[in-house]
Amino acid sequence: DIQMTQSPSSLSASVGDRVTITCRASQSINSYLSWYQQKPGQAPKLLIYTASTLQSGVPSRFSGSGSGTDFTLTISSLQPEDFATYFCQQSYSLPRTFGQGTKVEIK
């Protein structure tokens, strides 16, 4: 199985801050990487797929980059509604695997 490792596990930030979350795959996954946002009591919501393609309806302050084994999710200016947990997920091979999550909290 491909292991997905996110860092940090949690972070504290203020509204307006630029936030960066990284995800590393245990082997190359080309660009088969997605990012999800999850709020308490809700299902994950797709933000970005194929590493850098923004899902329809997702604000442009979210962006993704990377290929191979190293990927980044960036929120350019953190908004109150962005406080949540973020997960990466690879779709290069089965089983699909997810990172352990990064919780973004209010400073």
Add this chain to the structure above:
Amino acid sequence: QIQLQQSGPGLVKPSQTLSVTCAISGDSVFSNSAAWTWIRQSPSRGLEWLGRTYYRSKWYNDYAVSVKSRITINPDTSENQFSLHLNSVTPEDTAVYYCAREFVSVYGFWGQGTLVTVSS
């Protein structure tokens, strides 16, 4: 708009079978480009992909090795839904279970989640 609506019991006894159903609206279980998937989430295991069913002229299934001996994912073509059955459950199977639609390898649509507790 595609929607997935889950139903199923929230409490299952150890050694019994956990069953959750996902009703599809706005798409067909026969879609030749989607795969109908079950994912669970627990504090100890995080998000864990369990398996999927999909139709490509015939039905196919893929399952996670960790549950392969205990899991069945079935399409219900008459009701346009699919179901998860996990037998011989233990407290380690306590989790929120999600159904999701995989399309071009991403999960754009999810069910609302079903918390299933395994306890006597």
